[in-house]
Amino acid sequence: MNYYLFEDDKHRVNMIFQESExxxxxxxxxxxxxxxxxxxxxxxxxxxxxxxxxxxxERKDKA
Structure with a gap:
């Protein structure tokens, strides 16, 4: 059996960020x-x- 991250609708994840964010x-x-x-x-x-x-x-950006 596979386990899927964020599969449940109540755990919707927005992975889009604006430049200002x-x-x-x-x-x-x-x-x-x-x-x-x-x-x-x-x-x-x-x-x-x-x-x-x-x-x-992962991108090795300096944050």
Whole structure:
């Protein structure tokens, strides 16, 4: 049996970020905000911000 991430409709994840959101994320990250606080400030789900952080790390972008 396979396990699918975010398969349930109640766990819809928006993985599209505007340029302004990327800039905000970088600023919050550099200021030392944690994922939960960044999500609150950006009005996003913590999982969305976490996935963004993982994406940036995989791309080796300096966040």
């Amino acid at each position: 990327l800039e905000a994320f970088v600023w919050y990250w550099k200021e030392g905000y944690d994922i939960t606080k960044i999500a609150k400030e950006m009005k996003r789900k913590p999982i969305e911000v976490l996935l963004l952080a993982l994406d940036r790390a």
